[in-house]
Each structure stands twice: as C-alpha cells, then as structure tokens.
Amino acid sequence: MAPPTRIGLAGLAVMGQNLALNIAEKGFPISVYNRTTSKVDETVERAKKEGDLPVYGFHDPESFVQSIQKPRVVIMLVKAGAPVDQTIKTLSAYLEKGDCIIDGGNEWYENTERRQKEMLALGLLYLGMGVSGGEEGARNGPSLMPGGSFEAYKYIEDILLKVAAQVPDSGPCVTYIGKGGSGNFVKMVHNGIEYGDMQLIAEAYDVLKSVGKLSNEELHSVFSEWNKGELLSFLIEITADIFGIKDDKADGYLVDKVLDKTGMKGTGKWTVQQAADLSVAAPTIAASLDSRFLSGLKEERVEAAKVFKSEGFGDVLTDQVVDKAKLIDDVRQALYASKICSYAQGMNLIRAKSIEKGWDLKLGELARIWKGGCIIRAIFLDRIKKAYDRNSDLANLLVDPEFAREIIDRQSAWRRVACLAINSGISTPGMSASLAYFDTYRRERVPANLVQAQRDYFGAHTYERVDMDGSFHTEWFKIAKKLKD
Numbered sequence: 254m255a256p257p258t259r260i261g262l263a264g265l266a267v268m269g270q271n272l273a274l275n276i277a278e279k280g281f282p283i284s285v286y287n288r289t290t291s292k293v294d295e296t297v298e299r300a301k302k303e304g305d306l307p308v309y310g311f312h313d314p315e316s317f318v319q320s321i322q323k324p325r326v327v328i329m330l331v332k333a334g335a336p337v338d339q340t341i342k343t344l345s346a347y348l349e350k351g352d353c354i355i356d357g358g359n360e361w362y363e364n365t366e367r368r369q370k371e372m373l374a375l376g377l378l379y380l381g382m383g384v385s386g387g388e389e390g391a392r393n394g395p396s397l398m399p400g401g402s403f404e405a406y407k408y409i410e411d412i413l414l415k416v417a418a419q420v421p422d423s424g425p426c427v428t429y430i431g432k433g434g435s436g437n438f439v440k441m442v443h444n445g446i447e448y449g450d451m452q453l454i455a456e457a458y459d460v461l462k463s464v465g466k467l468s469n470e471e472l473h474s475v476f477s478e479w480n481k482g483e484l485l486s487f488l489i490e491i492t493a494d495i496f497g498i499k500d501d502k503a504d505g506y507l508v509d510k511v512l513d514k515t516g517m518k519g520t521g522k523w524t525v526q527q528a529a530d531l532s533v534a535a536p537t538i539a540a541s542l543d544s545r546f547l548s549g550l551k552e553e554r555v556e557a558a559k560v561f562k563s564e565g566f567g568d569v570l571t572d573q574v575v576d577k578a579k580l581i582d583d584v585r586q587a588l589y590a591s592k593i594c595s596y597a598q599g600m601n602l603i604r605a606k607s608i609e610k611g612w613d614l615k616l617g618e619l620a621r622i623w624k625g626g627c628i629i630r631a632i633f634l635d636r637i638k639k640a641y642d643r644n645s646d647l648a649n650l651l652v653d654p655e656f657a658r659e660i661i662d663r664q665s666a667w668r669r670v671a672c673l674a675i676n677s678g679i680s681t682p683g684m685s686a687s688l689a690y691f692d693t694y695r696r697e698r699v700p701a702n703l704v705q706a707q708r709d710y711f712g713a714h715t716y717e718r719v720d721m722d723g724s725f726h727t728e729w730f731k732i733a734k735k736l737k738d
Contacts (some may be wrong), residue, residue, distance in 0.1 A: 257322035258282040258309055260412060262330065263340055265292035269330035271392035272357065272384070272416075274299060277306035279415040284309050286317035318347035325352040326409050328382075333360045341368065350376035353405040357384045359520055362434025362441065369401055369433070378405035383430075383440020385627035386418065394418035396627035397427035398443070400436025418626025423638075426622040431612040438527075438606055439619060442599050445524025445538045447628050448517075449595035450488050452541030452683040457588045458492070460670060464573065464677045465580045469506040472496040475581055483589055486631030515545045524602070531605040536686035537595040544682055573677065580673075586666035587684055589633075593660060594687035596637060597650035617641030651694055660691060 258281075262273045265287040273296060276283050285308055287293050293310040300308035311317035318325065325348060329340050337356055344354065354377060356365060365381030372379040383398030384391065397417045399406050406413075406429045417427035430436045461467045461475065476493035480486070500507045521542050528535035547554075561567075600616050607614035620638040623629055640653035650656050671688055674681040693699055708714040710729040718725060 256282065258284045258307070258320055259322060259326075260284075260409065261286065261317060261321045261325065261327040263287065263314075263317070263327055263344065264330035265296050266330065267388050268357075268384070268391045270296045270299060271388055272328070272330060272395070273308060274303055274306055275392050275394070275416050276412060277308045278304065279412070281412050281415075282307035282309065284311055284317055284320045286311045286314060314343045315347050318344060323349070323352070324408060325349070326355065326405070327353070328355045328357050330357045330384075333358045334364070337364070337368070341372075345372070345375060345377060348375075348377055351378070353378040353380065353402070353408055355380040355382050355399070355405070355409070356437075357382050359383070359440060359444070359518065360434075360437050361523065362437040365401065365434040365437050378402040378408075380405045381434055381437040383436050383443065385440065385443055385623075385629075387628065390418065390626045390628075394426070394626050396443075396622050396625065396630070398430050398436045398439045398622065399427070400430040400432065400434060400439070403429060403432075417622075418630075420625035423621050423624055423635075426624065426626045428615075428618050428622050430619075431607070431614050433610060433612065435607070435610070435612045435614060439603060439614070441520050441523050441527070442603050443623065443627065443629060444520035445535070445602075446596060446599040447488075448521040448524070448541040448545075449537045449599070449683060450486075450592065450629055452544050453537070453588055453591050453595065453687075454488060454492055455544075456674075456681040456684050457584050459679055460584055460674055460677075460681065461581065463679050464673060465575055465577055465584075467577070467581075469496045469508065479585055482585075483633065484585065484592075484631075486633065487628060488631075512551070513548055514551050515548045517542075517545050521545070524599075527606065528598070528602050531602065531609065533598070533602045533605045534690060535598040535602055536690050537591065537598055537683050540682035540686040573673070575673075583666040583670050583673075586663040587670035590660050590663040590667045590691070591684045591687035592633065593650060593656055594690045595683070596633075598690070600637070600650060615641075615645070616647075617645065649694065651691065664691075 260276060260281060261284040262269060263286045265285060273283050273285050277300060285293055285296050290312040293312060297308055297310040300306040309320060311320060321327065327344055329337060331337055331340050337358065337360060341354060354372065360381055362381065369379040380399050380401040384395050386395035390396070394417060397413055399413065413427045414425045417425040419425055430439050458472065461472060467475065473493055473496035476489055476496060480489045480493055495508050496506070498507050500510055503510065521538065525535060525539045525542050528538070603614055603619065604616060617638045620634045620641065624634045636655065637650065640650060640656060641647060643653065647653055651660065667688055671681060671685055705716045709716050709726060713726055715724040715726045
C-alpha cells in the first residue's frame with residue numbers, strides 16, 4: 254500500500270497523464286484516478302517506464318481520495334462544463350473540510366466562480382488554473398495560471414513552482430493570478446492572443462508564398478532565421494519546422510496537403526465576446542476568429558472561386574515582380590508591428606476585466622509567466638514585462654516609449670505589405686486590423702463626430718461639443734427641411 258501521497262490528479266487523458274508524471278518526476282508522490290480505469294493502469298505503466306516515478310493508481314474515487322495526505326489537494330483535468338461538475342460531485346463525497354479541488358481545464362471563468370461558492374458552502378477550497386503548453390508543456394514544464402482561493406494556492410505553491418516551466422533570469426512560469434475566476438480568464442485571453450498570433454503568421458506565409466512565390470524550403474529558412482531575432486518564439490519555431498516536413502504518404506511537403514479549414518474549441522470566441530461586453534477594441538483577435546469561420550466554408554469558397562475564375566478573376570490579381578529579400582524583410586517588420594497591437598488588445602482586455610471585478614491583476618507578472626512553457630512564449634514578452642515594470646499604469650502598450658519607437662520604425666514596411674496584399678487580392682485581415690487599430694489609436698480626432706451627429710439626428714441621442722461643456726440636441730431634421738424648402 255502506498256504511503257499518503259502529496260497530491261491527487263483525476264482525469265487521465267494525455268494532458269492529465271503528462272502533468273501527473275511531471276509532478277511525480279519533481280519528487281511529489283501522486284495518486285491518480287480516471288473514470289475509465291484502463292487509463293489509470295496506462296499512467297502507472299508509463300510512470301514505471303519513465304523512471305520508476307512515484308505514481309499510484311486507484312480504480313475507485315473513495316480509495317483515491319483516502320490515499321492523499323491532508324489537507325487533500327486534487328487536480329482535475331477533464332472536459333470543461335458538465336464533466337467538471339460530475340467529477341466534483343464524485344470527489345466531494347469523500348473530501349473533508351479544508352481539502353481543495355483545482356480545475357486545470359479551459360473553463361469559462363463564471364463557472365469557476367459558481368463552483369467556488371458551492372465548494373465554500375461544503376468547507377472546501379477551490380482554484381481554477383489555466384494550464385498552457387500543450388502535451389509537451391504539461392510533461393516538461395507548462396505555464397500555470399491559478400486563480401481563486403489564495404489559501405489553496407499556498408497549499409501547493411511548492412509543487413507548482415517546481416512543475417512550471419523554468420526561465421533563466423525570470424523564474425518559474427507560475428504566479429498567484431488573483432481572486433475568483435481570474436486564472437481561467439487570463440488563460441482565455443492567452444488563447445485569444447494565440448489565435449491572433451497564429452493568424453498573423455498565416456498571413457505572413459500567404460504573402461510570402463502567394464506574392465513572393467517562396468518555396469517551402471525558402472519559407473523554412475526564412476522562419477528559422479526570424480526565430481533568431483525579435484520574433485524568436487515557440488509559434489515561429491514550430492512554423493519553421495512545419496515547412497521542413499515532407500509528406501510521408503505522397504510526394505511533396507505535408508503542409509500543402511493539410512486541408513485549409515481551421516478548427517476551434519471556443520476560447521477565442523469567448524475572448525471576442527468578452528471584449529465586446531467590456532467595450533474593449535480587440536480587432537486583431539476578432540479578425541483571427543472571423544478567418545477561422547471563413548476557413549470553415551471550404552465548399553462555398555471552392556464554388557466562389559469557380560464563379561470568379563469564369564469571370565476572368567483569378568487567385569492572385571497581379572503577378573508583380575517583387576524583390577524577394579525586400580519583401581521578406583518588410584513582412585518580418587509588418588508581423589512584429591501587428592503582433593504588438595494584438596498583445597496590446599489582449600492586455601487591455603485583461604486590465605478592463607480586472608478593474609470590473611476588482612482582481613488587481615499585474616500585467617507585467619502575466620507577461621513574465623508567459624515567457625516559458627506556454628504556446629505564446631516569446632522573447633518579445635520580456636519587452637512587455639519591462640514596459641509594465643517601467644509604468645504599471647500604462648494606458649496601452651503602443652504608447653510605451655520603446656514600443657512606440659519600434660512601431661514608428663516599422664510602419665513604412667507594414668503599410669507596404671498591407672498595400673501589396675490588397676493590390677494582389679490576398680486578404681490580411683489580422684495585419685490590416687492591427688494597422689487600423691494603430692492608425693485610429695494614434696489620431697487625436699477621428700470621424701466619430703459624424704456618427705454621433707447621425708445618432709442625434711435620427712434618435713435624439715444628444716452629443717457633446719469640443720468647445721463647451723454639456724449635452725446638446727439639435728433638431729437636425731427641421732433645420733435640414735427648412736434648408737431644402
């Protein structure tokens with residue numbers, strides 16, 4: 254019989270298995286449980302193979318819970334929604350006052366807040382913890398975003414500090430995020446930013462391939478080169494890898510055989526919905542979501558292409574002769590500038606929610622824990638952390654002196670890429686949305702005066718004036734009628 258273990262984990266799909274093995278490897282004996290018991294045996298087997306790790310399997314929830322030292326801590330890694338409630342019901346039957354449940358899934362933050370209240374009534378503590386890094390991250394060091402009971406966080410801080418990704422100079426990629434569902438919310442926005450990053454990279458690929466006529470070999474070498482500079486990141490690295498992988502089932506490269514239809518789980522959609530609810534502009538993230546919707550209309554796009562081709566309107570409108578080296582450099586700069594805008598939107602969304610909920614989230618600290626382990630890990634996050642270190646009340650990343658300078662230096666290249674894409678009939682919704690965001694944000698006066706005048710004309714919504722205080726309403730209709738008579 255195993256001695257009391259330090260922690261338990263329920264839900265042994267690949268993420269759960271990998272996180273359990275990671276915890277065990279860091280020296281913390283762990284109990285594991287899964288409703289389908291074959292997964293329990295599989296995990297214990299892997300633990301033996303991967304270095305005789307202290308993983309103890311249980312086929313029933315009662316003996317699983319009893320095997321954990323008090324106060325007990327159980328991490329759940331099950332599908333968001335109803336399965337989480339079901340697992341909580343199963344486990345809480347055997348848990349005692351002071352024990353703690355941690356949900357490590359991509360859960361909607363309000364569900365976490367509801368469960369916290371329900372657990373509190375039973376005397377149990379609860380954390381909603383974002384886990385990023387995919388299967389590989391879970392096994393070797395993810396970025397962890399725990400929110401909820403601070404007391405519960407303190408129970409397992411020693412484990413999380415060792416299990417999280419370790420980044421030289423800035424430490425383990427975990428911090429106590431804040432109260433309530435803040436851990437889930439931050440993970441959701443992380444995923445929204447990830448949508449934006451992936452879309453911007455796809456657009457860079459499209460312009461280089463469709464207009465610049467780069468081969469997969471050339472793309473592999475361009476992205477590998479980019480990964481040595483300011484764009485150094487996990488997503489750029491895996492993109493370079495993808496361009497180097499040949500098809501194992503036919504000739505050519507695998508990337509060209511992958512169907513151009515992107516799936517999604519919902520976190521990107523939630524991010525855009527939250528942005529709308531909080532009146533925070535997040536056009537780059539929204540554009541990436543729209544692009545996924547349009548990619549899903551594969552059959553319609555095939556038919557549309559036929560209609561326009563029959564009218565003599567092909568894929569790429571102009572076969573422009575481009576200077577490849579210049580185009581590659583311009584696209585690199587456009588990608589970087591667009592990325593700054595995307596992260597600015599994500600950070601502003603987190604700040605707005607933090608203010609609404611009184612979470613007191615530290616944006617610089619979030620940038621720090623995203624530097625390793627997670628999908629959006631990038632050298633660029635260090636710059637973001639430093640920007641918030643310089644000024645924690647920074648209104649927008651764009652106005653940080655360093656980022657402002659970087660955008661100014663790159664804006665000519667950015668505009669050239671946007672124009673080239675438009676003239677070639679290649680859509681770059683993410684880059685264009687980022688550029689429009691920048692161009693709107695930096696202008697002292699925008700044409701919103703006309704929209705407000707229209708609102709007052711047809712709906713008497715009133716307006717303010719630039720030259721005097723107060724609210725005004727004008728009988729535009731009557732005046733216009735008189736002028737027409």
